[in-house]
Amino acid sequence: METMGMDEIIRLALERGFFFPSAEIYPKTPAGLWDYGHLGVLLKQKYIQAWIREIVRRDEMILVDGSQILPRDVFVASGHLESFADPVSSCLKCRSIHRVDRLIEEVAGVKVPERTPPEQITALIREHNVRCPSCGGELGEVSLFNMMFRLSVGASGDEAYLRPETCQNLFIDFPRIYKISRRKLPVGFAQVGKSFRNEISPRQSLTRLREFYQAEVEVFFNPAKANELEKFERFRDYPLRLYFDEELHITTCGEAVESRIVSSRLAAYYLALIQSFYLKLGIPEEKLRIRRLLEDEKAFYAVEAWDLEVLTSIGWMELVACNNRGDYDLSGHARVSRADMQVFEDGEKFTPHVFELSMGVDRSILALLDLGYRVENGRTVLKLHPALAPYTAAVFPLVDKPELVSKARELYESLRLDMDVFYDESGSIGRRYRRQDEIGTPFCITIDYQTLEDNTATIRDRDSMQQVRLPMHEIPSYLGGKTKL
RNA sequence: GCGGCCGUGGUCUAGCCUGGGUAUGACACGGGCCUGCCACGCCCGGAAUCGCGGGUUCAAAUCCCGCCGGCCGCACCA
Numbered sequence: 001m002e003t004m005g006m007d008e009i010i011r012l013a014l015e016r017g018f019f020f021p022s023a024e025i026y027p028k029t030p031a032g033l034w035d036y037g038h039l040g041v042l043l044k045q046k047y048i049q050a051w052i053r054e055i056v057r058r059d060e061m062i063l064v065d066g067s068q069i070l071p072r073d074v075f076v077a078s079g080h081l082e083s084f085a086d087p088v089s090s091c092l093k094c095r096s097i098h099r100v101d102r103l104i105e106e107v108a109g110v111k112v113p114e115r116t117p118p119e120q121i122t123a124l125i126r127e128h129n130v131r132c133p134s135c136g137g138e139l140g141e142v143s144l145f146n147m148m149f150r151l152s153v154g155a156s157g158d159e160a161y162l163r164p165e166t167c168q169n170l171f172i173d174f175p176r177i178y179k180i181s182r183r184k185l186p187v188g189f190a191q192v193g194k195s196f197r198n199e200i201s202p203r204q205s206l207t208r209l210r211e212f213y214q215a216e217v218e219v220f221f222n223p224a225k226a227n228e229l230e231k232f233e234r235f236r237d238y239p240l241r242l243y244f245d246e247e248l249h250i251t252t253c254g255e256a257v258e259s260r261i262v263s264s265r266l267a268a269y270y271l272a273l274i275q276s277f278y279l280k281l282g283i284p285e286e287k288l289r290i291r292r293l294l295e296d297e298k299a300f301y302a303v304e305a306w307d308l309e310v311l312t313s314i315g316w317m318e319l320v321a322c323n324n325r326g327d328y329d330l331s332g333h334a335r336v337s338r339a340d341m342q343v344f345e346d347g348e349k350f351t352p353h354v355f356e357l358s359m360g361v362d363r364s365i366l367a368l369l370d371l372g373y374r375v376e377n378g379r380t381v382l383k384l385h386p387a388l389a390p391y392t393a394a395v396f397p398l399v400d401k402p403e404l405v406s407k408a409r410e411l412y413e414s415l416r417l418d419m420d421v422f423y424d425e426s427g428s429i430g431r432r433y434r435r436q437d438e439i440g441t442p443f444c445i446t447i448d449y450q451t452l453e454d455n456t457a458t459i460r461d462r463d464s465m466q467q468v469r470l471p472m473h474e475i476p477s478y479l480g481g482k483t484k485l
Numbered sequence: 486g487c488g489g490c491c492g493u494g495g496u497c498u499a500g501c502c503u504g505g506g507u508a509u510g511a512c513a514c515g516g517g518c519c520u521g522c523c524a525c526g527c528c529c530g531g532a533a534u535c536g537c538g539g540g541u542u543c544a545a546a547u548c549c550c551g552c553c554g555g556c557c558g559c560a561c562c563a
Contacts, residue, residue: 012496031554323563358563380524399522428523431523434523444523448521
């Protein structure tokens with residue numbers, strides 16, 4: 001048994017249409033844009049359904065679906081307009097682009113403060129005679145490269161941006177949704193949708209995209225009560241796989257909070273919730289860790305930051321960012337919009353703090369494919385959890401004979417509106433099994449001559465290749481039971 | 486963006502150095518025969534303006550230039 005390399009996953013994704021480069025017939029299409037084909041869409045939908053079941057419903061969260069285009073002020077308040085941009089300058093001679101604040105610090109030993117206007121940085125370059133590190137040429141005017149896509153809206157061309165993270169909707173919608181939800185803190189708001197980032201160099205297919213799906217949760221809580229969480233009991237003895245000081249520490253939630261490794265019961269609870277979600281989806285325990293970010297790795301808004309990472313064939317891949325954002329966002333929006341973002345609970349008025357679980361959907365799918373693809377004795381098999389597999393089942397007549405075909409089609413017709421099933425009658429039965437193995441279909445139902453006599457069919461399991469024989473009418477409930485998470 | 490390597494049917498690839506005939510092979514795919522349970526066999530078929538553009542030449546997948554894209558490294562990365 002061996003895990004296939006990432007190259008093999010990409011090859012199979014292209015061959016079977018899980019995903020492929022966008023607008024591939026046009027050679028000038030920018031990198032970092034990918035389309036999902038039928039199988040990929042089914043997999044993604046099921047992944048999102050699992051997230052809704054295991055995170056949103058389990059934790060009684062509130063769903064939101066916000067606009068992808070948001071006005072400038074949102075990103076003034078969020079800090080993205082200033083902090084999501086780097087000062088860059090291109091060499092007038094060799095045209096290479098350099099991040100100049102770091103360069104000045106390196107060459108001249110002068111620290112350039114965050115948010116220094118570009119003109120002042122240009123002046124610093126002239127003053128300290130900073131040259132291009134590649135060729136020694138003169139550097140041009142400094143400009144800010146912002147990773148947000150800028151839009152101009154309507155005839156007046158109002159400045160707006162594609163959201164670089166989905167969560168801003170959850171912050172700006174907070175006052176209304178909080179009010180109508182009739183809920184007390186802590187309460188999680190959840191959203192799945194697209195975000196957009198103008199990456200300088202997107203690489204490795206779905207790991208770094210310019211347009212990508214996030215499934216985000218923002219838990220709003222009273223900072224004075226972060227340790228008063230009744231449901232914490234559920235995970236008190238749950239072993240977190242925490243990674244810090246370059247070592248894995250398997251620590252129960254209770255211990256992690258007592259030893260102050262994790263800031264609060266609330267934070268530990270949500271780390272446990274997200275870890276248990278990925279383990280349920282079938283990530284092997286030893287290939288999962290929750291890594292504490294170093295000070296200089298943390299996002300500009302984070303006061304505490306953990307990344308859930310999974311070990312794939314190309315190394316540890318960050319799937320979920322778990323950040324304690326404090327009151328950074330709500331306070332920022334309150335300041336810029338002058339809206340009241342505070343809540344009144346338990347006799348006091350305060351601005352809630354936020355703990356977020358920001359999941360990369362595309363990356364998660366890539367990681368699940370990477371970990372699931374195997375070659376076993378020459379058999380290629382995609383071991384996805386039955387709840388995630390694009391097709392739940394395939395239906396075959398044993399051989400291409402009219403009486404078996406009509407019976408098989410009858411079963412297929414009875415299933416196909418309620419689940420994703422595939423029908424195939426071409427080629428040998430073995431070839432059809434193997435084809436389904438490759439795209440992860442967990443069950444193959446075969447109609448044979450015995451079916452005509454006693455109305456039973458065989459169900460073959462993808463992983464064990466074993467068959468069981470069941471009465472036809474029991475098949476839907478059998479499949480339903482097997483696809484539960 | 487820089488440096489190195491690379492770009493040929495759906496996928497992988499031969500050919501490129503040492504220009505020359507309807508571009509090689511495998512797998513995959515479609516149709517047929519066969520087939521009473523794991524990539525069986527046989528027959529037939531579709532499928533590539535060789536990444537894009539320009540140049541050299543009687544002749545370019547092959548040589549030259551530019552561009553685009555990919556991989557790896559550097560840099561960057563909420």
